[in-house]
Amino acid sequence: MESLNIFLLIGTGLMFTGLLLGSLSARFGVPSLLIFLVVGMVAGEDGLGGIEFDDFSTAYVIGNIALAVILLDGGLRTRLSTFKLGLRPALSLATLGVAISAALVGAFTTWLIGVDWRVGLLLGGIIGSTDAAAVFSVIKGAGVTLNERVASTLEIESGLNDPMAIFITLMLVGMLVDPDAQWGAGMLVTLIQQFGLGILLGLLLGAVISEVLLRVRSNEGLHALLLCSGGAMVFAITNLVGGSGFLAVYLTGLVAGNRRGGTGDNVLKAMDSMAWLAQSGMFLILGLLVTPSRLIENLPYALAVAAFLMLLARPLSVWISLLPFRFTWREETFIAWTGLRGAVPIVLAVFPLLAGVEQTYLLFDITLVVxxxxxxxxxxxxxxxxxxxxxxxxxxxxxxxxxxxxxxRDRYLMQFEVEDGAKAVGKSLGELGENERTPLILYRNTRVLSLSDDPKIEAGDLIAWLAPLSHKSGLSDLCHKLSSDEKRYYGDFSVLGKTPVAQLIAVYGVQAPPPLWQGLTVAEIFTKQVGKQTVVGDTVRVSGLRLRARSVENGTVVMAGLKLPG
Known part of the structure; x- marks a missing residue:
């Protein structure tokens, strides 16, 4: 009993310390995942705790379960419109991009360290993919909102690229274990099987699980537990039949998060706790595996590989993968820089250790430093x-x-509190309603006002709206004052996407637009200039006016910020 209590004290103490420091890390711009990893290292055999832990099999199991929960949570938070927006570029990065990055790192490692080319390429495969836990966590905790094109591409890439990385890793491990084996069309079939079964079972079983949960209608906490256990079942089933469990569980979350109204805020909050528990426990365990004294031996090689990956291999693979798509150089540069590595490479580095491949501690140490x-x-x-x-x-x-x-299905109930000085103050509720957005409840001073009286809105009122998510920015604009950042970014004025450009020019007296733009609306100008996948933040200039997309629905601008010349 005493040993059990000591074990429990150490485990919960490490978890509490990691979570406490992780919650404070955002103030200093340090990713919380790094904090968990460092806490594990400090508690390890070379650290203050002196805990000797080298059970790679246990770490591998915990890592897989945790990644399944994190990918499920990421899928739940991905809107279907966002998924459609980022799917094609993300798929290119997850396949071609991983292959290019792995090949470049493999060639560099072979030249730098002088290892067998298969060992060098194995390292490239291990660190070739970005990590969902790192991408989801760091983007969420960075304190910035990325434009949807970039955010969706990064998040979906991290959810889709595991099959390619696992395929490369297993292929090279197999070649090193059995050099005489024949490798040909069978490996290509394996890759197709990984992707195909992962997609099929993820969508099919995700629909079944979400339908069951919708019919059960359990409370939020139980709903989140059922989602986690159902996602773990999908992960295990897909792996058993030879598919990619990581891809399947991400798609299961996507289906469950978008089917018949999606997942409510309270369920997502419960899932957020599950994801925090998964990523903190996983990185603490991985930190315990690290032996800092051994890392020093290969530190120069590891730093060189990390620099090559971050500054050359990843940027080049991103540039080639995104050639067919309409990304600006700024967006491509940011995507290249945000190729975050995390738990997935460490878990993949365990594969050759479990298989008994030579020089695997070298690969593991380099992976940890990267x-x-x-x-x-x-x-x-x-x-x-x-x-x-x-x-x-x-x-x-x-x-x-x-x-x-x-x-x-496309409508949400959104409640806003009206701030003093907002545009809605002093207006009647009837003036603010439109075809797609409807005010349902006006709450003032502990009582609900009758909408039939069409009351005038006052500061402090709570208004519940029925509207699509694309109207969230517009409703926020009505009920809240623009912040200084918003005014600087969008401009002092807002115009609807259906506003004719000729009307803006007539009001603000700038030069006439090109003849081809005559008769077009603001939304049509964006479609013509940017394309059918316009996102918030995209900018066009019309006859001296700067228009910046502020609210977008299905690639069409609903509202744009307007900045006048000079």
Whole structure:
């Protein structure tokens, strides 16, 4: 009993310390995942704790379960419109990009260290993919809102690129264990099987699980537990039949988060706790595996590989992978810099250790240093780089609460508190309603006012709206004062996407637009200039006026910020 209590005290003490420091790390711009990893290292055999832990099999199991929960949570938070927006470029990065990055790192490692080319390429495969836990956590904790095109591409890439990395790793491990084996079309079939079964079972079983949960209608805490256990089942089933469990569980979350109204705020909050528990426990265990004294032996090689990956291999693979798509150089540069490595490379580095491949401790040590450098260098600088490259957009004031409805599926119940000086103050409720947004409840001083009286809005009122998510920015604009960041970014005025450009020119007296733009609306100008996948933050200039997309629905601008010349 005493040993059990000591074990429990050590485990919970490490978890508490990691979570406490992780919650404070955002103030200093340090990724929380790095804190958990360092706490584990400090508690390890070379640290203050002196805990000897080298059970790679246990770490491998814990890492897989934790990654499944993190990917499930990421899928739940991905809107279907966002997924469609980022799918094609993310898929290119997750396949071609990983292959190019792995090949470049493999060639560099073979030349630098003088190892067998298969060992060098194995290292490239291990560190070739970005990590979902790192990407989701760091972007969320960076304190910036990335434009949707960049954010969706990064997040979906991290959810899709595991099959390619696992395929490369297992192929090279197999070649090193059995050099005489024949490798040909069978390996290509394995890759197709990984992707194909992962997609099929993820979508199919995700639909089944979400349908069951919708019919059960359990409370939020139980709903989150059922989601986690159901996602783990999908992960295990897919792996058993030879598919990619990581891809399947991410798609399961995507289906569950978008099917028949999606997942409510309270369920997402419960899932957020699950994801925190998973990533903190996983990185603490991985930190315990680290032996800092051994890392020093290969530190120069590891630093060289990390620099090559971050400054050459990743940027080149991103540039080639995104050639067919309409990304600006700023967006491509940011995506290249935010190729965060985390738990996935460390888990993959365990594969050759379990298989008994020679020189695997070298690979494991280099992988650990690459992850540390990535989290410290790329993760900590994400906020600064995003603002310098202008791929972030100002945060709008969020609703008090957002509730997804089962029907109509594209409508949400959003509640806003009206601030003093907001545009809505002094107007009647009837003036603010439109076809797609409807005020349902006006709450003032502990009582609900009758909408039939069409009351005038006052500061401090709470208004519940029924509207699509694309109207959130517009409703926030009505109920809250623009922050200085929003005014600087969007301009002092806002115009609807259906506003004719000729009308703006007539009002503000700038030069006439090109003949081809005559008769077009603001939304049509964006479609013509940017394309059908316009996102918030995209900018066009019309006859001296700067228009910046502020609210977008299905690639069409609903509202734009207007800045006058001079």
């Amino acid at each position: 992850v540390l450098i990535s989290l410290l260098g790329q993760g900590a600088s994400l906020r600064f780089v995003a603002r310098k490259l202008k791929v972030s957009v100002p945060r709008t004031t969020e609703p008090k609460q957002t509730v997804a409805l089962a029907a109509p």
